[in-house]
Amino acid sequence: MKPYIAILTARFRTMLQYRAAAVAGLWTQVFFGLVLIMIYEAFYASSDLPQPMTFAEVASYVWLGQALLALLPWNVDTEVRAMVRSGAVAYELCRPLDLYNLWFMRAVAWRTAPTILRAVPMTALAMFVLPWIGLEEWRLQIPSLTTGMAFAVAIVCTLLLSCALTTLMNITLLWTVSADGATVMLTVLVTLFSGMVIPLPLFPDWAQPILMALPFAGLVDLPYRIYSGNIPTSELPRVLAHQIFWTATLVFIGRWLLVRGMRRIVVQGG
Amino acid sequence: MNGVRLYFRYIGVSIRGQLQYRGSFILQSLGHCAVTAIEFLGVWALFSRFGALRGWSLAEAAMFYGLISITFSIADAFARGFDLFGNMVKSGDFDRLLLRPRSTVLQLIGQEFTLRRVGRFAQGAFILAWSISVLDVTWSPGKVALLMFALLGGVCLFTGLVILQATSAFWTTESLEVWNAFTYGGVFMSQYPIAIYRPWFRRIFIYVIPLACVNYFPLVAVLGRKDSLGSPESFQWFAPFTGIAFLIVSLQVWKIGVRHYQSTGS
Numbered sequence: 001m002k003p004y005i006a007i008l009t010a011r012f013r014t015m016l017q018y019r020a021a022a023v024a025g026l027w028t029q030v031f032f033g034l035v036l037i038m039i040y041e042a043f044y045a046s047s048d049l050p051q052p053m054t055f056a057e058v059a060s061y062v063w064l065g066q067a068l069l070a071l072l073p074w075n076v077d078t079e080v081r082a083m084v085r086s087g088a089v090a091y092e093l094c095r096p097l098d099l100y101n102l103w104f105m106r107a108v109a110w111r112t113a114p115t116i117l118r119a120v121p122m123t124a125l126a127m128f129v130l131p132w133i134g135l136e137e138w139r140l141q142i143p144s145l146t147t148g149m150a151f152a153v154a155i156v157c158t159l160l161l162s163c164a165l166t167t168l169m170n171i172t173l174l175w176t177v178s179a180d181g182a183t184v185m186l187t188v189l190v191t192l193f194s195g196m197v198i199p200l201p202l203f204p205d206w207a208q209p210i211l212m213a214l215p216f217a218g219l220v221d222l223p224y225r226i227y228s229g230n231i232p233t234s235e236l237p238r239v240l241a242h243q244i245f246w247t248a249t250l251v252f253i254g255r256w257l258l259v260r261g262m263r264r265i266v267v268q269g270g
Numbered sequence: 271m272n273g274v275r276l277y278f279r280y281i282g283v284s285i286r287g288q289l290q291y292r293g294s295f296i297l298q299s300l301g302h303c304a305v306t307a308i309e310f311l312g313v314w315a316l317f318s319r320f321g322a323l324r325g326w327s328l329a330e331a332a333m334f335y336g337l338i339s340i341t342f343s344i345a346d347a348f349a350r351g352f353d354l355f356g357n358m359v360k361s362g363d364f365d366r367l368l369l370r371p372r373s374t375v376l377q378l379i380g381q382e383f384t385l386r387r388v389g390r391f392a393q394g395a396f397i398l399a400w401s402i403s404v405l406d407v408t409w410s411p412g413k414v415a416l417l418m419f420a421l422l423g424g425v426c427l428f429t430g431l432v433i434l435q436a437t438s439a440f441w442t443t444e445s446l447e448v449w450n451a452f453t454y455g456g457v458f459m460s461q462y463p464i465a466i467y468r469p470w471f472r473r474i475f476i477y478v479i480p481l482a483c484v485n486y487f488p489l490v491a492v493l494g495r496k497d498s499l500g501s502p503e504s505f506q507w508f509a510p511f512t513g514i515a516f517l518i519v520s521l522q523v524w525k526i527g528v529r530h531y532q533s534t535g536s
Contacts, residue, residue, distance in 0.1 A: 024447035184301030
């Protein structure tokens with residue numbers, strides 16, 4: 001376990017160097033968050049029909065989405081890509097570690113560091129600054145202790161699910177080298193089916209069973225709705241089962257592919 | 271060789287260069303198209319769930335969406351050279367541009383014409399065409415001209431914004447990402463009629479960065495609706511001029527920046 005933790009902390013420190021970019025990104029995200037909330041506000045004002053989510057729940061959902069954007073598996077690890085291109089990936093094979101675990105830990109570090117950098121100030125803004133400047137109804141709700149804890153557990157599973165997907169994409173690099181195609185496909189699938197475009201319950205009712213069965217719901221929609229109270233805490237075991245089932249499946253596929261990829265690997269040059 | 275011919279020579283080189291990596295180009299264009307297309311899927315889902323948006327129908331909103339997508343994709347492909355400007359200042363490469371007997375603006379926009387934006391363009395054009403075919407608008411030559419005028423004004427406005435963003439690098443030696451909120455965020459905001467937002471927010475995009483003047487106001491005239499913001503029709507027809515004026519002002523600011531330029535010396 002020790003070498004994996006070392007990888008985690010080393011990458012963490014590298015990521016934390018890019019603080020200026022994080023501040024600029026934060027401002028852009030606040031802007032997008034405000035626009036999104038105004039759009040929902042206008043939609044909710046246009047219809048008297050009962051909706052599957054209240055406006056306050058959607059507002060919390062939007063802010064969580066802005067705070068945790070970096071947690072989504074929308075690209076391959078640039079370091080792994082560079083290694084596959086240059087041939088340095090051969091060094092990875094020399095390490096006395098399980099390659100899948102190594103890449104998984106890299107992914108964990110790679111997703112966690114920027115997420116924490118962004119989530120803390122964004123949460124502070126959306127939770128406390130918004131009501132302070134008179135936009136009480138747009139705020140990120142403060143959860144009760146039980147919902148907060150349920151959300152914490154669910155978001156850890158989200159991290160694992162996201163990293164399983166990232167690692168799977170990294171492994172496709174062994175075949176494609178550039179991973180352009182895989183990245184495009186995954187970005188489309190993740191943005192649409194995770195709930196990043198709009199909360200999944202707002203999609204038509206006939207689409208709900210499909211959306212809820214796919215692995216992507218566990219990345220955004222399920223944990224965020226636990227937070228906002230749209231899914232009661234008593235449902236937490238079902239959410240976790242969904243996330244863990246998909247994580248395990250993706251890890252299994254990833255490991256199987258990695259073994260096959262290693263058998264045919266050609267190291268590019270010296 | 272005059273400026274225009276030189277510009278076309280520049281972008282010819284850039285386009286040929288990008289077509290060398292055909293597979294990557296096709297994937298990136300398709301990807302760009304798909305990513306923007308799913309965004310519209312979200313708009314569609316919201317309309318089907320809520321019925322209407324403060325009196326606007328999906329087809330009407332699609333016109334705003336389509337026009338701003340086309341506008342931005344053209345401006346983004348065209349003015350991308352300015353995006354690279356921050357790095358040029360940092361590395362000192364901008365000195366070389368100053369030595370050449372041509373305007374810096376021409377050299378910068380000639381640096382790259384980003385072809386893969388064709389994905390977003392196609393998607394925007396498709397949605398605009400769908401909206402026009404569904405809506406019952408009585409078209410006249412004047413309205414077609416207004417639509418083109420709005421497009422021109424919009425491209426000018428976005429180009430102006432990119433130039434202002436680049437100009438800030440003269441003082442900070444880094445391209446400031448805070449502007450992204452106004453470019454990418456501005457596109458996102460303009461996908462819906464601006465009348466749906468809160469008044470303080472609308473004012474920013476009417477008076478400070480006049481995006482509403484190249485999208486909302488002219489399209490209200492095209493749709494033949496009465497503006498809920500109370501703008502007179504004569505204003506709606508001339509509003510896109512604001513975009514051109516914005517570009518002219520940005521170019522003046524750029525000139526001040528160039529005069530202020532101190533090389534990093536690297």
